[in-house]
Amino acid sequence: MNLKEIYTTKKQEPVMSYEVFPPKDDIDGTKLEKLFDELKKLLVFNPSLISVTYGAGGSNQNESVEIIKRIKQELNVSPMPHFTCVSTSTENIKNYLKTLKALDVKNILALRGDMPENQKIYNDFKYASELVEYLKKESSLSIAVAGYPEGHKECESIEKDIQYLKQKVDNGADVIFTQLFFNNSHFISFVEKCEKQNITVPIIPGILPVTNYKTLEKMSTLCKVEVPAKMAQVLEKHKDDKDYIKQYGIEYASLQCRELLETGVKGLHFYTLNKAYATSEILKNILYTRTN
Secondary structure: OOHHHHHHOOOOOOEEEEEEOOOOOOOOOHHHHHHHHHHHHHHHHOOOEEEEOOOHHHOOHHHHHHHHHHHHHHHOOEEEEEEEOOOOOHHHHHHHHHHHHHOOOOEEEEEOOOOOOOOOOOOOOOOHHHHHHHHHHHOOOEEEEEEOOOOOOOOOOHHHHHHHHHHHHHOOOOEEEEEEOOOHHHHHHHHHHHHHOOOOOOEEEEEOOOOOHHHHHHHHHHHOOOOOHHHHHHHHHOOOOHHHHHHHHHHHHHHHHHHHHHOOOOEEEEEOOOOOHHHHHHHHHHHHHHHO
16 A cells, blocks of 8 residues: 555554664674564554665665565565665666565655765755655655654754755655654644644654663764653663663653544654564553553
8 A cells, every 4th residue: 555545544543654774784684584573573563564764875775675575575564665865866766766666665755864974975866855856756656754843953943844844745745754752742833833834744753662771862862852851860860770761661652652642643653673572562552542
């Protein structure tokens, strides 16, 4: 199914989707097998999509394609490959589209991506909006784009950022998946601002379960997202207690997801970090609550 079909079909339960990435330094393939073992644990929640990241300039393209192929064939779930246009030539994009067509892939997440170091810089596409426009003309793929509830780290303001998002939607994007956030008020405000700009496509919140202190520090700095004061205090106090932090992160994300579902979001997109446990526990919590 394509994104339009997935998010416009009326369902009793919200659409669940996961993000994974190609394992690094997987010389003998054992990490890839471990990834699929983890994904199989999450099939019980009936995901509609599994997205697969793509390195800047296509640095892990072969690994991404292998994962996409196996998600479709072994898990019988729609894969959604990412594609970053920065430092990528039009020819490379054309070849990648041929690969996706051969695999009968229906969806793609179009991103600008971060500027890579020590790689040739192409100027074919400077912005994700240009990539969306190209994909719309050159393929039949259903296109997703990224949204930033707290603003992109390089953008001067959230208002300006939403203008850029509007351009991506006007150029053909069907769905918006947001960057992670820990304060739901940012997401709610973001949706309201998007609606005022006549952005009417589904906006799907991105959820990152906090499972260890170092990951929180890394991701919050990398993505420049707010860590609520109470959450920061609790995690700082227990930063050396891995089990406590994992359980706290699951409970926090479960509450976050319940609140988001109450606002009427059409789905939840989990940044799994290639691990099933936290996402699985959250989904058990929220789906049990919704059905009992």
